[in-house]
Amino acid sequence: SAVISQKPSRDICQRGTSLTIQCQVDSQVTMMFWYRQQPGQSLTLIATANQGSEATYESGFVIDKFPISRPNLTFSTLTVSNMSPEDSSIYLCSVGQGIGAGELFFGEGSRLTVL
């Protein structure tokens, strides 16, 4: 399984600012995803990070709020823009492996608190 490193692991941010989360994988992977995990809630997919093209966003998530970059097969970034307290959450990078990329491997997550 791939080893996934995320940073920062946690941060406290001020309302209206933006923060970029980095995700580094130790091997080349095709499928890379960004998830959000709010307290007491299930994992929610934000977007699929596509190498060399625009990310594919799920319903309720837009590029202006969550811009994603994926310059190569081992690295991606997620920016949370113009943050509000409602953006306080854990953000997780994951890669898909196995049949249909259904088996997901996750980074340690980035816990964001917006004041």
Next chain:
Amino acid sequence: EDQVTQSPEALRLQEGESSSLNCSYTVSGLRGLFWYRQDPGKGPEFLFTLYSAGEEKEKERLKATLTKKESFLHITAPKPEDSATYLCAVQAGSGGSYIPTFGRGTSLIVHP
């Protein structure tokens, strides 16, 4: 729309007290059902994939089973180190999104 419901939300066991966690699902053609373990402050850790009804997978004290409507994660003689949140996810097959849908998880605490 794919749906995954896990029960109970929380479970407290004494060390050695076996039990089962439930994952009920509705999906248009199941491609796979996945179990994960998540420790506090960490990302989920992949445990098992089940593909068809009747299939079983085992790992140490954990055994996952699958029917056409639900999956069970059986924990035999649990130890305190088994304390974690267990997540279930399903992936649709024909005509559905390949993105797994997650349940909210069962928080398991095993007391020594």
